[in-house]
Amino acid sequence: MPYNRALLYLKGSEMERLTYLTGYPEHLQQQVHQLLAQNRLGEVLLKRYPDTHDFTTDRALYQFTTELKNQYLRNASPISKVQYDSKIHVLKNALGLHTAVSRIQGNKLKAKAEIRVATVFKTAPEAFLRMIVVHELAHLREKDHNKAFYALCCHMEPGYHQLEFDTRLYLTHLELCGTLYG
Incomplete structure (x- = not known):
């Protein structure tokens, strides 16, 4: 078939x-x-x-992402939520998404960073999941897909470009x- x-x-x-x-x-x-x-x-x-990898729950994905962040981006803002998202359609959107949510509480501005990964990667090789998480983590420092962004991705994952191709x-x-x- x-x-x-x-x-x-x-x-x-x-x-x-x-x-x-x-x-x-x-x-x-x-x-x-x-x-x-x-x-x-x-x-x-x-x-x-x-x-495939063993990070099939949102909790395991959060831990996996936090460990990578702590290893490479200790000074970046904390991540409040990491989860698989079945609403991400890899054809129409992306492989993962990052969002920054800002809220005003009293006279303080609170910012939260969230990462969502397409559910299709629950049953993928760990290398593909790592590439997506590294990509989304890089957005904590670099908002645009520019030279500095990809340099940061390659710093966190030296085989980034090959993994991106293989994921495709x-x-x-x-x-x-x-x-x-x-």
Whole structure:
């Protein structure tokens, strides 16, 4: 069944655009098309990332995120909430979201930082979850996706760019072929 969906995708009048890889060079997209045509994308991902993580509850995700924050961003504002969010649609929005909530209590301004991760990453490799959390943590210091932002991401996760690409491959597999981890 998953094999047929991927083949139908590739047998259209022209090769469809790979939704999650549109910003990547054409030669990389061609390689992914080839893997899909050979029904090997899942095999490649499983070889690189054979296991999923154990951070499947909001509490475990909060602890995982807090440990990364304390290791790399001790002086950044505290995080009040971290949770999986089933309302995040990775196609329409993002892989995760960060929000800063400011409230006035009396004559004081209280700020809270929250991080939400798409529920689809509950059953993903730890490396993908880490990449998303690092990305959202970097927004505590850098609001825009600029050079300083990506430098901070790479400081917290040296393989950040490869993990971002591999996460997009994973999402492509989910979209075209279905689940990868049972």
